[in-house]
Amino acid sequence: MYRGHTVGVVIPAYNEEGFVGDTLRSVPELVDRVYVVEDGSTDGTWQEIRTTAAALNDRRSDDEDDPFSEFVVPIRHEQNRGVGGAIKTGYLRAREEDVDLIAVMGADGQMAPEGLTDLMDPIVDGRADYTKGNRFLGRTSRGDMPAFRFVGNATLGAITKIASGYWNSGDPQSGYTVISKRALEETAVEDMYEFYGYCNDLLVKLNVAGMRVVDVPRPIIYGDEESHIKYHTYIPKVSGMLFKNFLWRLKTNYLVFDFHPLVAAYAVGGLASLLGLLGFVWALPGVGSFGTPLARGGAAAGFLLFGVLSFVLAMGMDMQANEGLSATLRPESDTGDGEQRAVPAGEPTPAGERAGEAPDQTVTVELGPREWAYVADAEVTDGGTPSPHEVAVEEVRERIRERLEAADDDGD
Numbered sequence: 001m002y003r004g005h006t007v008g009v010v011i012p013a014y015n016e017e018g019f020v021g022d023t024l025r026s027v028p029e030l031v032d033r034v035y036v037v038e039d040g041s042t043d044g045t046w047q048e049i050r051t052t053a054a055a056l057n058d059r060r061s062d063d064e065d066d067p068f069s070e071f072v073v074p075i076r077h078e079q080n081r082g083v084g085g086a087i088k089t090g091y092l093r094a095r096e097e098d099v100d101l102i103a104v105m106g107a108d109g110q111m112a113p114e115g116l117t118d119l120m121d122p123i124v125d126g127r128a129d130y131t132k133g134n135r136f137l138g139r140t141s142r143g144d145m146p147a148f149r150f151v152g153n154a155t156l157g158a159i160t161k162i163a164s165g166y167w168n169s170g171d172p173q174s175g176y177t178v179i180s181k182r183a184l185e186e187t188a189v190e191d192m193y194e195f196y197g198y199c200n201d202l203l204v205k206l207n208v209a210g211m212r213v214v215d216v217p218r219p220i221i222y223g224d225e226e227s228h229i230k231y232h233t234y235i236p237k238v239s240g241m242l243f244k245n246f247l248w249r250l251k252t253n254y255l256v257f258d259f260h261p262l263v264a265a266y267a268v269g270g271l272a273s274l275l276g277l278l279g280f281v282w283a284l285p286g287v288g289s290f291g292t293p294l295a296r297g298g299a300a301a302g303f304l305l306f307g308v309l310s311f312v313l314a315m316g317m318d319m320q321a322n323e324g325l326s327a328t329l330r331p332e333s334d335t336g337d338g339e340q341r342a343v344p345a346g347e348p349t350p351a352g353e354r355a356g357e358a359p360d361q362t363v364t365v366e367l368g369p370r371e372w373a374y375v376a377d378a379e380v381t382d383g384g385t386p387s388p389h390e391v392a393v394e395e396v397r398e399r400i401r402e403r404l405e406a407a408d409d410d411g412d
Contacts, residue, residue, distance in 0.1 A: 001032055002117065003124050006067055008033040008099035009116075010090030012083045013107035017043040020107040021052040024072060028113050033099060034072045035090035036107070040080030045107075049074050068097070083175075084198025088189060095184045103178045115218050119178040122214040122329070126395030129183040129211035132169075132199075133176035133218030137328060152235055156200065156242075163242040164203040165249060166213050166326040167319045172200050176218055183211045197238035204245040207325065208252050215328040254321075262317035269310030276304025 001007060009031050013020045020036070027034055036053065038046045053072035060071045075089060087104055094102045101120050105113070115133065122128035136153075153173050160172040177199070187209040193201035206213060254260035279300025285293050 001067070002030045002101065002120055005100035005120075005124055006033070006098075007031045007120070008035060008090075008094040008097075008102045010087055010094065010102060010104045011036040011107050012039060012086035012090070012104075013037065013041065013045050013049065014039040014080065014083065014086070015041045015043050015045060016107040017041070017045045017048055020045055021048045023105065023107050024049070024052045024056060026113045027105070028116055030117075031103075032066065032071075033068050033094070033097065035075060035093050036072060037075045037077065037086040037089050039077045039083070039086040046074075046076060082195035082198070084192055084196070084201070085194035087198060088192045088194065091179070091184055091189050091192075095181070095189075098181065100181050101178055102181070102184065104175055106175055112218065115176070115216075116178070118216050118218075118329075119176065122216070123178060123180045126399070127212070127327075128214035129180045130206055131178045131214045131216055132171075133174045134169075134171040134215035134328065135174055135218060136171050137215065137217040155235060156238060159239055159242050160200045160203060162315065162318075163200070163246040163249070165207045165253075165318060165322040166203055167322060168326040168328055169203070169213050169215050170328070171215070172203060174218070175199060183209070187211060193241060195237075196234055197241055200238055200242055201245060204242070204249055207322065208249055210325070212324070213326045215326075217329060260317070260321060262314045262321065265310050265314035265317060269307045269314055271307070272303050272310060273307030276300050276302075276307055279303055 007030055009027055011020070011023060011034060013036060016023075024034065024036060034056075036049050038049055053074045056072050057070050060066060073093070075093065077086065077089070081089075090104075091102060101123060103116055103119065105116075119131045119133065122131050153171060157170055157172055161167050161169070164172075183206060187202070187205050189202070189205070192198055192205065203213065250263050250266065254263045277300075280297065281287060283293050283296035283300050290296065
């Protein structure tokens with residue numbers, strides 16, 4: 001349990017013999033429940049899971065404060081369903097058992113367990129519904145990440161920003177995540193993509209559900225494990241899936257249940273860009289018959305430029321519409337007194353800090369449209385245990401009170 005919240009961890013495992021046992025033993029003591037899902041492996045992964053689970057469950061069987069009867073829950077898929085399918089199985093089991101915070105850790109040991117609390121804090125503090133590790137925050141090089149992975153991550157990162165609407169979020173391929181019970185209940189996880197690319201798909205679904213996402217810095221760790229991703233087929237397949245999800249997000253958020261002009265801007269941009277590309281073919285000598293090839297090429301360039309400008313306008317409106325739904329925590333920086341702190345991105349950084357000077361006393365609070373909705377739509381109960389919604393509302397209100405009181409004290 002962490003800060004009064006039950007904690008679960010989902011570990012998908014496919015052909016991870018020699019790794020999964022060490023990963024299970026590395027799970028922190030604060031975790032209440034581990035759902036390790038063996039996804040149709042062809043090696044000794046299942047036996048390693050059962051042996052390790054039995055030992056860990058026996059060790060924690062005498063803990064009377066444990067809210068669950070077993071620490072490790074081995075789950076097996078008879079056929080391989082993909083990493084997304086394994087995580088979905090773990091998510092649904094955790095949701096059935098009302099676990100408050102559910103993390104995902106790979107079975108290959110790439111995700112440092114000591115970083116788990118950093119991912120949970122923004123959710124417990126009421127600032128996020130979903131957090132994920134970001135391996136590139138504050139970095140100026142790819143570090144130990146293989147070049148082909150770096151290029152693939154950069155490509156899918158840009159596409160995922162557009163598809164999901166989380167413009168301040170990066171490194172969508174990072175699988176080290178924590179999701180809240182509320183997000184699991186309100187997001188369509190049953191329909192989650194079941195293969196590599198599930199993390200990109202889930203971000204789109206979280207956006208449609210209005211969930212807040214925060215990126216947390218985490219290191220890049222690569223050892224002797226073997227990647228199962230084939231990037232030459234993975235990137236085109238996931239890109240196609242994201243394009244469909246992008247259209248679904250626009251339809252759901254800005255067309256069917258509400259209307260926003262960004263839909264028209266995206267549509268005009270797509271049409272004009274298509275006409276521009278076709279126009280360049282039409283401009284080739286011997287293809288078109290109207291005017292000269294140069295004139296036809298100029299007209300095609302005009303259409304293409306108009307399409308690009310329409311896309312830029314649409315993306316700008318999309319960013320504004322989703323403002324407040326995503327943020328990042330910068331890597332810890334030295335405050336000058338020997339202590340380290342994480343700096344929330346998305347909030348203005350005082351000029352003094354940027355220049356390396358002592359920070360001023362300016363305090364800024366940013367609330368997105370949906371956070372204001374949480375405050376406005378709060379329900380009041382007559383005694384009894386407050387609902388998770390009411391707890392979240394009170395946390396937002398407390399943040400406002402603290403900032404206002406601090407501002408008043410500084411004014412005096």
